Amino acid sequence: MSKLSMSPHIHSGMSTGGIMLDVIIALLPAAVAGVVIFGLSALWVILTCVISCVALEALFTLIAKKPQSVKDLSAAVTGLLLALNLPANIPLWQCVVGSLFAIIVVKCLFGGLGQNVVNPAIAARVFMLVAFGSLAKAAFPVDAVAGATPLAPGATMPDLLTLFTGYYGGAIGETCSVALLVGGIYLVVRRVITWHNPVAFMGTVFVFSFLMEGYDPIKALSMVLCGGVVIGAIFMATDYTTSPPTPWGKVIFGIGCGLFTCLIRYFGSYPEGVSFAILFMNILTPYINRWTRHKVFGTGGAK
């Protein structure tokens, strides 16, 4: 007897595990760059976050008697993303607490992959920023003089070449823009993400900074390249679960992220606003989805 299955019948061949593997591959250049720039301590932070995220997800699924979900690699991606958003000099126990928050509280308690309301890595980073306050003190490249992050009050902005190569203070994965852009292009080519989100995000930050910095395109470009905008736009704002699926929805989402990032940077009390902006837009995503719903084929009158 033949078996009937529901449409759609054509499968693209993409699986959750495959997509997550692509994201990990795309993040590797930034991770390697982070270890090169910040030294071995960056490697320990990355390993701690990835291992504790995977282990905690395995443990939770065991205790809750859910189907084992470690194999889809999403916990590993969360751990890697979280680590790349942390400074290299962070105490490792804080990494474990952050991973616990990301995996257990934000992801598993809401029902696991696809059910979480906000991006686990972003939520954990914001949690750690509020809980420990130590994220504000950024780590510095092994062979550089210490100074504040470029966005801290009174700090000087490095030149564009430094911003591209990443030899300045910041989180492990956010400084080396070249590595992040390479990863982003790989994801777009592999059709894991579309260009709408990152371009709208970075474009909005550029335009806003251009207007705020006295119409200076170099300064505006620096504002885009520093402080986590690139990693946020490419890897965090494109999370399937917590960002809109339609092109227009993605554009609105990206513009919102860029707008709130700049509002926090220029008018807020924190020097950096990328993670807050993405978290906020994550919460607005259901509403954006409602405004940008696809018109169902065949409905509506003739024009």
Added chain:
Amino acid sequence: MRKDSNLDVLTKGILKENPVLVLILGTCPTLATTGTVDGAVGMGLAALAVLLCSNVFISLLRNIIPETMRIPCYIVIIAGFVTIVKLFVQAYLPDLYATLGVYLDLITVNCIILGRAEMFASKNPVVKSALDGIGMGIGFTIALTAMAIVREVLGNATFAGNSIAFLEPYKISFLTKAPGGLLVYGLLIALVYVITKGKAPLKKSFSCAGCPNAATCHTACTEKGDEQ
């Protein structure tokens, strides 16, 4: 154990119908006073005293209070007992009085006390109402203390004001702030839900007769339809 035996009335407030963690009543003092263990225990016991007295008093007067004017009557009775408790605390426990501040007065409008008056004391005899008040008060105190222990130990590395040296470098001060309170509260509700799964009261077991929202409630329940 019968469903409405005295023992059941006394113990149901502790876990099965815990006012804070299952009925989700009285969340305002729960979030505000659980930053320290001292404050939480003080708040719990003050509410327990008011709850016991008001339940007994309202149960005694349940046939005299007119149906349409019952809420103002309850509030006046509760406010009277709150004033007594407040003056006692102010006189004998000035430190606690300073810690709790306005939340001591706010026991008057604590949903748990009004809720028990409405749901239980107005329909049950005096002894049962007293037991219900004690049980709910203990449940409230336990919930508050549990939250406060998590928040104070992990957030401030102290227990009831005494420093815990080995936790000092690992404290997560976020937990003592308002969002941390909400986080701990949510996790505790989830934990109690897991423990009482299948035993927690279903919506049906509440009668619509005692519910102040019954007139505007859109929940389709047969009970409401039968009464109208």
